Amino acid sequence: MKDFKTERRPQESQACETSTGRPGVGASEQLDARFLESLIGYNARRAALAVISVFLEGMAPFELRPVDFSVLSLIHHNPGVTARQLCNALGLLPPNMVGIINQFEQRGLLERRPHPSDRRAQGLHLTPQGHALMNEAESTARALEEGVAHRLSPKEQGTLKSLLRKIYL
Amino acid sequence: MKDFKTERRPQESQACETSTGRPGVGASEQLDARFLESLIGYNARRAALAVISVFLEGMAPFELRPVDFSVLSLIHHNPGVTARQLCNALGLLPPNMVGIINQFEQRGLLERRPHPSDRRAQGLHLTPQGHALMNEAESTARALEEGVAHRLSPKEQGTLKSLLRKIYL
DNA sequence: TATTGTTATACTCTATAACTATA
DNA sequence: TATAGTTATAGAGTATAACAATA
Known part of the structure; x- marks a missing residue:
């Protein structure tokens, strides 16, 4: 529980x-x-x-931590994705993905289906409730983005994301 | 140990x-x-x-995690700083700062001195070994920075840091 | 009464080892 | 033999509660 x-x-x-760096602060x-x-x-x-x-x-009203949001968003836009693919895309380890997916299944947000070509794997699909939740959650994420970046012009926001991608790609 | x-x-x-987003991936x-x-x-x-x-x-050769480096760098440039000030500046909690400072004291990198005006507090000062280590460590940090940002021009690096500061300040 | 430093401790996050079933 | 998913568990990181000494 x-x-x-x-x-x-x-x-x-x-x-x-x-x-104004002065060397002997101490106070x-x-x-x-x-x-x-x-x-x-x-x-x-x-x-x-x-x-x-x-x-x-x-995101508290949706009971989604950042990692939860990332996982659900990827399933939302990639129906049938496997847990392994999610782990690779988000840098999570398989043992830690299990609990996340179980939680969502218990909340009725997604379901595991047999994978069409690999019986070891399972395709992950959002339920109608899951899709509805993510439509709202992604809309909220966009709104929060505006609050966080309100000191940046739209052009600056694009520049920032572009420069950040040059770091980690 | x-x-x-x-x-x-x-x-x-x-x-x-x-x-190339195509909706029915599944594979x-x-x-x-x-x-x-x-x-x-x-x-x-x-x-x-x-x-x-x-x-x-x-930073492995110096046995410094990012948080360790941040703490030592602030003491390096602010001799006599208190643990409370470090916590406020870095967003750490006092109970978690104790172990970090103890570790450095045991390694002979810093010493606690009585605070000149507040007997509850203590001023933190690097030892000569501590200063020597941080001179090397900060130099290494600069070099690592170049490796991380090698896809960015110097101007772009400045832009990136400026935009990031607009987010969190 | 409030604050500094501290101890003890709990909770979360992340990582490793080993198992099963399938490939 | 290798891989997908899973279980159990260990470790690191981060949080709260409570205390003694001092302001």
């Missing part, structure tokens, strides 16, 4: 836009984080955590 | 640059991940994981 994540707000670490105030802020990895992680925090809150 | 992370390669989930091949790839959060998390993977490997 696993109930859903209970409104955990992970202590959003405040900004720290330090610019309170802001810290000199200029070196860390010069690293792409640090900025990417901070941004990802900020977005995930918003996502976690906005 | 906690030994260091043993060469864990977290199964770098391959690209999935799908572009093998690449998946249609276009919706996920349209989300900033998804791209930021993927990029952060890719960078962290490189960072983890490149």
